[in-house]
Amino acid sequence: MTVESTAARKTTRRSSGTKRTASASAGAKKSQTSEPELVQLLTPEGERVQHPDYDIDLSADELRGLYRDMVLTRRFDAEATSLQRQGELGLWASLLGQEAAQIGSARALRDDDYVFPTYREHGVAWCRGVDPANLLGMFRGVNHGGWDPNSNNFHLYTIVIGSQTLHATGYAMGVAKDGADSAVIAYFGDGASSQGDVAESFTFSAVYNAPVVFFCQNNQWAISEPTEKQMRVPLYQRAQGFGFPGVRVDGNDVLACLAVTRWALERARRGEGPTLVEAFTYRMGAHTTSDDPTKYRADEEREAWEAKDPILRLRAYLEREGHADAAFFDALEEESETLGKRVREAVRSMPDPDHMAIFENVYADGHALVDEERAQFAAYQASFADGEVK
Amino acid sequence: MAVQKLPLAKALNESLRKALESDPKVLIMGEDVGKLGGVFRVTDGLQKDFGEDRVIDTPLAESGIVGTAIGLALRGYRPVVEIQFDGFVFPAYDQIVTQLAKMHARALGKIKLPVVVRIPYGGGIGAVEHHSESPEALFAHVAGLKVVSPSTSSDAYWMLQQAIQSDDPVIFFEPKRRYWDKGEVDTEAIPGELHKARVAREGSDLTLAAYGPMVKVCLEAAAAAQEEGKSVEVLDLRSMSPIDFDTIQTSVEKTRHLVVVHEAPVFYGSGAEIAARITERCFYHLEAPVLRVGGYHAPYPPARLEEEYLPGLDRVLDAVDRSLAY
Ligand SMILES: Cc1ncc(C[n+]2csc(CCOP(=O)(O)OP(=O)(O)O)c2C)c(N)n1
Numbered sequence: 001m002t003v004e005s006t007a008a009r010k011t012t013r014r015s016s017g018t019k020r021t022a023s024a025s026a027g028a029k030k031s032q033t034s035e036p037e038l039v040q041l042l043t044p045e046g047e048r049v050q051h052p053d054y055d056i057d058l059s060a061d062e063l064r065g066l067y068r069d070m071v072l073t074r075r076f077d078a079e080a081t082s083l084q085r086q087g088e089l090g091l092w093a094s095l096l097g098q099e100a101a102q103i104g105s106a107r108a109l110r111d112d113d114y115v116f117p118t119y120r121e122h123g124v125a126w127c128r129g130v131d132p133a134n135l136l137g138m139f140r141g142v143n144h145g146g147w148d149p150n151s152n153n154f155h156l157y158t159i160v161i162g163s164q165t166l167h168a169t170g171y172a173m174g175v176a177k178d179g180a181d182s183a184v185i186a187y188f189g190d191g192a193s194s195q196g197d198v199a200e201s202f203t204f205s206a207v208y209n210a211p212v213v214f215f216c217q218n219n220q221w222a223i224s225e226p227t228e229k230q231m232r233v234p235l236y237q238r239a240q241g242f243g244f245p246g247v248r249v250d251g252n253d254v255l256a257c258l259a260v261t262r263w264a265l266e267r268a269r270r271g272e273g274p275t276l277v278e279a280f281t282y283r284m285g286a287h288t289t290s291d292d293p294t295k296y297r298a299d300e301e302r303e304a305w306e307a308k309d310p311i312l313r314l315r316a317y318l319e320r321e322g323h324a325d326a327a328f329f330d331a332l333e334e335e336s337e338t339l340g341k342r343v344r345e346a347v348r349s350m351p352d353p354d355h356m357a358i359f360e361n362v363y364a365d366g367h368a369l370v371d372e373e374r375a376q377f378a379a380y381q382a383s384f385a386d387g388e389v390k
Numbered sequence: 391m392a393v394q395k396l397p398l399a400k401a402l403n404e405s406l407r408k409a410l411e412s413d414p415k416v417l418i419m420g421e422d423v424g425k426l427g428g429v430f431r432v433t434d435g436l437q438k439d440f441g442e443d444r445v446i447d448t449p450l451a452e453s454g455i456v457g458t459a460i461g462l463a464l465r466g467y468r469p470v471v472e473i474q475f476d477g478f479v480f481p482a483y484d485q486i487v488t489q490l491a492k493m494h495a496r497a498l499g500k501i502k503l504p505v506v507v508r509i510p511y512g513g514g515i516g517a518v519e520h521h522s523e524s525p526e527a528l529f530a531h532v533a534g535l536k537v538v539s540p541s542t543s544s545d546a547y548w549m550l551q552q553a554i555q556s557d558d559p560v561i562f563f564e565p566k567r568r569y570w571d572k573g574e575v576d577t578e579a580i581p582g583e584l585h586k587a588r589v590a591r592e593g594s595d596l597t598l599a600a601y602g603p604m605v606k607v608c609l610e611a612a613a614a615a616q617e618e619g620k621s622v623e624v625l626d627l628r629s630m631s632p633i634d635f636d637t638i639q640t641s642v643e644k645t646r647h648l649v650v651v652h653e654a655p656v657f658y659g660s661g662a663e664i665a666a667r668i669t670e671r672c673f674y675h676l677e678a679p680v681l682r683v684g685g686y687h688a689p690y691p692p693a694r695l696e697e698e699y700l701p702g703l704d705r706v707l708d709a710v711d712r713s714l715a716y
Contacts, residue, residue: 090517090518090693091517137692138518138519140694141518141692141693142694144519144689159477159518159519159520160477160480160520161450162450191449191450194449194450194451194454196451196453196454197481222421222450223421223422223426223429224422224424224425224426224447225421225422225447225449229447229448230449230450231449290429291429292426295426296425296426353691353695357691357695358695358698358699362687367687369657369687370686370687373686373687377686377698380705381698
């Protein structure tokens with residue numbers, strides 16, 4: 001059964017653009033064979049529903065694991081937001097509300113798969129085993145990355161929107177050339193889907209049958225711009241025109257995100273090429289800590305989405321089925337606090353980079369001009385009285 | 391009220407408002423320029439007053455923004471497009487360099503491309519990667535483009551009007567760390583020419599030439615040098631393509647020393663062009679080689695290092711001392 005709650009249908013209609021002129025909506029209607037389907041396995045009330053194509057069977061242990069991932073990710077994210085408010089970070093891009101999309105998709109991955117994130121994939125990073133504190137360096141302003149992409153098969157955050165979808169495609173082309181059965185996943189947003197790079201990555205991946213999953217978190221907004229400013233046809237349907245399947249999944253349903261991503265990754269491994277997964281979700285907070293959503297967004301919209309909160313939904317299910325008891329939730333609460341404390345301490349004790357870091361790693365093989373400027377810079381720094389300038 | 395004290399960003403906002411009022415063909419386009427009023431609020435309130443057909447929130451596609459602006463210009467409109475940050479202009483760089491810059495020449499001058507590309511640029515605001523760069527030389531190097539940068543509220547107001555009125559494409563670099571600096575704007579004044587340099591402070595011992603965000607630093611350096619008994623002239627170049635070499639020459643013939651200051655990397659930067667031209671023009675007047683102060687041949691560093699990377703008072707004064715020591 002395909003579940004389409006009235007709320008979901010209302011929001012999907014918004015993104016198909018029927019609000020605009022009559023001719024635009026007529027065009028959008030015509031190009032759709034049916035109302036957008038939303039794969040769902042867990043209703044907002046936490047009731048388990050079946051889906052003919054994407055069902056999944058998880059043990060109580062696995063379900064608790066997903067819950068734990070989401071709770072700790074949210075705690076980490078909240079800690080980072082408050083660290084920004086306290087002046088410890090220059091900026092923070094919160095994932096609040098997108099935990100299910102990230103944890104569900106990331107828990108579908110194998111260790112040998114490779115991830116190409118944007119700047120908001122804190123939950124995916126968590127699942128890849130990247131130390132959360134490492135994510136904060138670039139937001140604090142001490143580095144532009146902060147981890148070795150190859151140690152967790154988790155690429156660096158990418159700020160220029162859409163760029164990484166091409167890198168993922170190329171990486172996947174390499175995987176296929178090597179005859180490996182790994183898969184690659186590229187994360188991006190609904191806004192990023194307007195970039196030429198994303199269209200080009202669709203073209204390349206289709207033409208070369210690359211084992212890549214495009215995982216778009218449609219959180220309804222690109223800073224101040226709603227999805228109607230990016231598209232007239234539901235995003236997942238775009239895949240069809242490039243010659244590969246597109247699926248829209250309830251992005252606040254961690255089970256559905258896991259099931260659909262697992263299916264798409266298996267297709268990739270079997271050599272059946274790319275898939276576009278559109279996780280229909282919501283950015284509950286501001287775009288970043290620099291943004292002011294009250295300028296463009298109604299409070300009621302957020303409230304409607306709060307009722308679909310991915311964490312509360314899974315909790316309701318765990319409780320209903322007796323998969324978790326009070327001791328579990330209490331222990332998790334404690335673990336969250338410990339994580340928050342650890343992150344806070346890690347950030348506060350994060351050293352500023354050495355001045356000479358400006359000249360480090362500009363080239364792999366070295367460069368005479370960099371050497372010259374480094375020497376001049378060092379001499380200049382040394383010319384100040386000790387302690388005046390560090 | 392003709393004279394107002396406005397922050398630079400507000401002066402740009404007033405300038406855009408005036409342009410929208412006085413010419414129905416002027417359009418504003420870009421990401422978040424509508425309801426939000428731009429991430430720096432430069433377009434604040436404009437969509438409310440001029441409607442979604444004049445102040446257009448675009449899809450997140452810089453190549454699309456500039457490419458469609460070209461088409462609109464071909465149809466008689468005067469689009470003013472906003473690129474959200476310096477580092478995000480590159481998806482549009484192809485359209486700007488291969489199309490916008492060359493179309494007028496290819497059409498034997500029969501078509502005009504009055505497109506303004508506004509780019510908040512430069513560092514000093516503690517931002518993350520791609521939000522602090524100074525790519526002006528990459529545009530100035532391309533024939534067919536004009537490249538300017540105001541440093542004061544008054545110039546922000548007037549130069550943007552002039553850029554919009556220009557029939558050539560203008561890359562309009564806005565010094566984002568000066569957005570909040572206030573200055574007087576006389577909305578009834580007769581503005582200077584768009585591409586003419588301004589003597590921001592007179593002096594007789596040495597010339598500092600700068601533009602955009604570095605003008606303020608150079609004025610501070612000149613004031614500090616004054617206390618040490620050195621008379622430093624500061625030029626605000628205002629335009630990087632074309633460059634007003636006559637004003638620089640006049641100044642250098644008087645002071646015999648020139649230091650060019652910009653945030654962009656020195657290597658292949660606008661300072662190199664100025665040094666070469668002025669050396670040609672003023673070889674027998676110069677008492678020291680033209681010196682340059684700017685960024686290093688390294689990616690713009692993370693925020694906690696940007697104060698080391700950006701030319702500050704000390705580095706400018708150090709160059710002043712070195713030049714005068716020849
Ligand atoms: C090429 C480019 N243009 C503009 C920006 C500025 N910017 C950063 S995030 C963003 C919105 C992205 O929205 P979306 O892709 O939907 O992802 P979300 O942030 O909502 O997760 C914009 C415009 C950018 N980073 N890169």
